[in-house]
Structures are given as structure tokens and as C-alpha cells.
Amino acid sequence: MQPSVLVVEDEQAQREILAYNLAAEGFRVIEAADGTEALLLIEEETLDLILLDWMLPGTSGIEVCRQIKAKPAFRTIPVIMISARSEEVDKVRGLETGADDYIVKPYSVIELLARVKAQLRRSRPGSVGVRLVYEEIVLDAETHKVFRGRNELKLGPTEFRLLTTFMEKPGRVWSREQLLDRVWGRDIYIDTRTVDVHIGRLRKVLGHHGEVDLIRTVRGAGYALG
Amino acid sequence: MQPSVLVVEDEQAQREILAYNLAAEGFRVIEAADGTEALLLIEEETLDLILLDWMLPGTSGIEVCRQIKAKPAFRTIPVIMISARSEEVDKVRGLETGADDYIVKPYSVIELLARVKAQLRRSRPGSVGVRLVYEEIVLDAETHKVFRGRNELKLGPTEFRLLTTFMEKPGRVWSREQLLDRVWGRDIYIDTRTVDVHIGRLRKVLGHHGEVDLIRTVRGAGYALG
DNA sequence: CACCTTTGTTACATTTATGTCATGAAATCT
DNA sequence: AGATTTCATGACATAAATGTAACAAAGGTG
Numbered sequence: 001m002q003p004s005v006l007v008v009e010d011e012q013a014q015r016e017i018l019a020y021n022l023a024a025e026g027f028r029v030i031e032a033a034d035g036t037e038a039l040l041l042i043e044e045e046t047l048d049l050i051l052l053d054w055m056l057p058g059t060s061g062i063e064v065c066r067q068i069k070a071k072p073a074f075r076t077i078p079v080i081m082i083s084a085r086s087e088e089v090d091k092v093r094g095l096e097t098g099a100d101d102y103i104v105k106p107y108s109v110i111e112l113l114a115r116v117k118a119q120l121r122r123s124r125p126g127s128v129g130v131r132l133v134y135e136e137i138v139l140d141a142e143t144h145k146v147f148r149g150r151n152e153l154k155l156g157p158t159e160f161r162l163l164t165t166f167m168e169k170p171g172r173v174w175s176r177e178q179l180l181d182r183v184w185g186r187d188i189y190i191d192t193r194t195v196d197v198h199i200g201r202l203r204k205v206l207g208h209h210g211e212v213d214l215i216r217t218v219r220g221a222g223y224a225l226g
Numbered sequence: 227m228q229p230s231v232l233v234v235e236d237e238q239a240q241r242e243i244l245a246y247n248l249a250a251e252g253f254r255v256i257e258a259a260d261g262t263e264a265l266l267l268i269e270e271e272t273l274d275l276i277l278l279d280w281m282l283p284g285t286s287g288i289e290v291c292r293q294i295k296a297k298p299a300f301r302t303i304p305v306i307m308i309s310a311r312s313e314e315v316d317k318v319r320g321l322e323t324g325a326d327d328y329i330v331k332p333y334s335v336i337e338l339l340a341r342v343k344a345q346l347r348r349s350r351p352g353s354v355g356v357r358l359v360y361e362e363i364v365l366d367a368e369t370h371k372v373f374r375g376r377n378e379l380k381l382g383p384t385e386f387r388l389l390t391t392f393m394e395k396p397g398r399v400w401s402r403e404q405l406l407d408r409v410w411g412r413d414i415y416i417d418t419r420t421v422d423v424h425i426g427r428l429r430k431v432l433g434h435h436g437e438v439d440l441i442r443t444v445r446g447a448g449y450a451l452g
Numbered sequence: 453c454a455c456c457t458t459t460g461t462t463a464c465a466t467t468t469a470t471g472t473c474a475t476g477a478a479a480t481c482t
Numbered sequence: 483a484g485a486t487t488t489c490a491t492g493a494c495a496t497a498a499a500t501g502t503a504a505c506a507a508a509g510g511t512g
């Protein structure tokens with residue numbers, strides 16, 4: 001569950017520094033050198049946060065921010081503006097671009113990362129508080145509790161996410177690759193066979209009281225619930 | 227009957243955060259971006275409380291407050307002022323604007339909601355709950371006293387707010403980040419592991435007489451009550 | 453000022469979860 | 483059937499997450 005951060009900065013050196021530090025902190029970093037590229041990437045990628053330089057060639061940072069905030073689909077993505085001088089902060093604020101935070105050059109990497117994390121913390125209130133039901137299995141995302149009939153099941157984090165995925169679309173067949181992407185996270189290199197092991201573990205817990213196996217193995221394709 | 231709260235704040239992001247949290251708590255939220263708009267809405271809407279930012283473009287928050295308090299028809303509506311720095315509190319107080327309470331940024335959501343409820347309780351007795359109960363634990367928000375069965379527990383401020391958060395939604399799993407936001411306050415950068423320590427402290431007090439541990443650790447996710 | 457409380461961080465111990473591998477079973481193909 | 487591929491599962495070393503004691507800084511109180 002690596003958050004994706006888009007870095008929009010025209011100066012290559014600056015951009016690389018940002019990218020390096022963010023990557024070191026475990027973020028997936030996507031880079032854009034100007035506003036046009038940024039706006040394209042916003043559509044294509046699934047972003048969790050945008051770091052936006054105030055000064056950009058062509059479409060200015062402010063304009064990019066305004067356009068992002070104008071689209072309902074992307075309005076909720078936090079935008080942190082980076083401006084060159086402290087005096088400009090007031091201008092930016094005054095212009096009401098809708099940025100979620102501002103940071104002024106020169107900034108410390110620590111400060112930047114802290115703000116990035118603060119924004120992510122705020123915008124990701126965890127998975128949606130839903131209750132998934134399939135046959136006699138009930139999964140409550142808010143309390144993280146899982147029941148089969150009357151029995152509460154004790155699942156490890158990975159098995160919990162695995163089951164959540166299955167229950168979001170009962171019957172759908174997921175390939176091992178898809179499950180790795182969704183349950184483990186993208187850009188992670190893990191043997192696809194590992195999925196088998198976790199499926200086994202999930203089966204063990206689900207059938208702990210001798211119930212029928214609800215997970216279906218689809219030979220050559222993957223697994224499905226029911 | 228849902229109490230109506232008017233939020234007067236020029237920064238859209240801030241305003242939305244306030245609106246979101248108040249709405250989540252069951253309030254009807256009305257928003258205004260400046261003093262003029264606020265004064266209009268006060269006439270039009272039937273308000274139960276006003277949250278007023280000190281810094282506003284045009285008519286300042288102080289001026290808005292003064293005008294509200296000058297009209298006999300609206301004088302009884304509680305006004306909570308929000309100011310950016312603690313030093314300003316004194317100014318605000320000194321100016322005797324007639325505000326009913328003050329809150330300083332950065333504030334925790336818990337604190338804000340507590341104050342809102344406290345004001346509403348004063349003006350509309352009986353409309354806001356003050357006492358949280360979960361199993362044999364009783365938390366009285368007004369007196370700040372906590373009991374487990376017959377024993378009164380002595381909690382530090384942080385542990386008290388932690389427990390309050392948990393008791394508002396028993397069973398719900400809170401991530402460390404969410405707890406930091408809610409219990410410690412936004413715009414504060416603290417190591418997430420610190421949450422663990424405070425959970426430990428809270429557990430110690432709650433189980434001081436050898437009772438079962440009511441706080442559940444959810445690996446990879448956070449903590450929950452029950 | 454001395455004293456006490458609260459707080460955040462750190463370091464280390466402990467628990468729990470994870471990924472890989474080896475082996476054998478089951479399905480599929482020739 | 484025999485060969486081949488695909489899957490299930492127990493074991494195990496490692497990694498990751500959590501619990502907790504100790505400590506120092508900050509703040510409050512008398």
C-alpha cells in the first residue's frame with residue numbers, strides 16, 4: 001500500500017532530489033516537468049498526493065492546482081505547493097488556489113516529508129467503513145472483524161486484505177498477479193507462488209470449524225470466492 | 227433534532243475539514259467564506275452555534291462577532307472564535323468581543339468537538355450527550371472522570387482523549403495516523419510509535435485492577451476498543 | 453526554586469506475520 | 483499409463499510489528 005506522489009518541478013536537479021527523498025521514504029514517485037504533463041499524469045495514474053512547484057514554464061503551478069481542484073474526481077487529492085520566497089506564500093494564499101498546504105524554499109527535507117505524511121494521513125481515512133457479506137461470511141472493514149456464522153475468525157493482515165478483495169467481487173477469478181498487485185501492492189517483487197501459501201492460510205482459517213471450502217481454485221488462472 | 231452550525235472560514239481547505247468533522251458528528255453545517263456572507267446567513271438561517279475564524283478578508287472575525295452580539299435576536303447564539311496563534315487569544319479576550327469560547331490552532335478535532343458540544347449543552351440543554359459508556363467503562367466528558375465499574379481511574383490528558391476517541395465508536399479500528407490527528411491535533415509531527423506508548427499507558431490504567439484488556443491491537447492497522 | 457506530572461523518543465525484548473522452499477498430491481496432457 | 487504441469491501444505495528462517503522500560507525535556511504547581 002505504497003502511496004503515489006506526483007512531483008511537478010521543472011528544474012531537473014530539484015526534481016531528482018525530491019524524487020530521491022520521497023522514494024527513500026517508501027513512496028512511489030511519478031515525475032512531471034511541466035503543468036501540461038502533470039495534468040495528463042493526473043488522469044492516467046492513481047495519485048495520492050501532488051507536490052507542485054509554484055513556478056513552472058507554460059501553465060503555472062497555481063493554474064495547475066486550480067484545474068485539479070476544479071475536477072470533482074481529483075479534488076480530494078491533496079496538493080502541496082512549493083514556492084520560492086516566503087513573500088509569495090501570502091500571494092498564493094490570497095489567490096485561493098485551493099492548495100492544501102504550502103512549503104517555502106529553502107525547506108528541510110524533514111519538513112517536507114513531515115508535511116507530505118501529514119496530508120496523506122488526513123486524506124486517507126482508511127478503507128471505507130463497509131460491511132461485506134457473502135453467504136455466512138461477514139467482514140466488517142471498520143472494526144476489522146470477520147465472522148463465519150457465529151464464529152469470529154482471526155486473520156492475519158495479509159489474509160484479511162485477501163479476503164476483502166475476494167468479497168468485493170464474489171465469484172470473480174483473480175490471477176496471482178492481480179492479487180499481488182492488489183493485496184501486496186504494486187512494484188513489489190514476490191514469487192507468485194507465495195499467493196498459494198496465503199490462500200492456503202486463508203482456507204485454513206475459513207474452514208477452521210470444518211465448514212466447506214468457499215475458495216475455488218481455477219487451474220491455470222487463479223482463485224475466486226465461491 | 228440536529229443542531230445547525232455555521233462555519234466562517236476563508237480558507238476552503240480548512241473550512242471543508244471543519245464541515246466534514248462536524249457533519250460526521252451529526253451537525254447540520256452551513257458554510258461562509260467571509261464576514262459579509264456570515265452576517266447574511268445569520269439572518270436567514272436558524273443557527274445554534276457559530277464557529278468563527280479570527281482572520282477573515284474584509285470584515286474581520288472580531289467585527290463579525292461584535293455585530294452578532296450587538297443584535298438582541300442573535301446575542302444568545304454561542305460563538306467560538308478560532309485564532310491562529312496562542313498570543314492572539316489574549317488580544318481576542320482583551321478586546322472583549324463577546325465570544326463565548328476560543329480555540330487555538332493547531333487544535334485537535336476532539337477538542338473542537340468537545341467545545342462545540344459544551345457550548346450547545348449550555349444553550350440547548352439535553353441536546354448533546356456528555357456521558358460515554360462501553361461495557362463497564364463510563365466516561366463523563368463534563369467532569370473528566372472515568373470509571374471502570376466502581377473504581378475511578380486516573381488518566382493523563384492524552385490518555386483521556388484517546389479513550390474518548392475509542393468510546394465514541396467502540397469497535398472501530400483507528401490507525402495510528404488517525405489517532406495522531408484526532409487526539410494530538412493536526413499540523414503536529416509526532417512519531418507514530420508514540421501512539422503505541424500511550425496505548426500502553428492507557429491499558430495500564432484500564433487494567434489496573436487486573437481486569438481484561440479491552441483495547442484490541444489490530445496488526446498492520448491500528449487499535450480499537452473491544 | 454524544587455518537586456511532581458506529563459510527554460515524546462529511544463532501545464531492546466517479544467510476539468506475530470511473511471516469503472521461500474521442499475515435498476507430495478492432483479489435475480491435465482500425450 | 484506415464485509424463486508433465488499445476489497446486490497444496492508443512493517447515494523454517496527471516497522480517498516486521500508491537501510491547502515496554504528507561505530517560506530526558508517541558509510544563510505546571512506550590
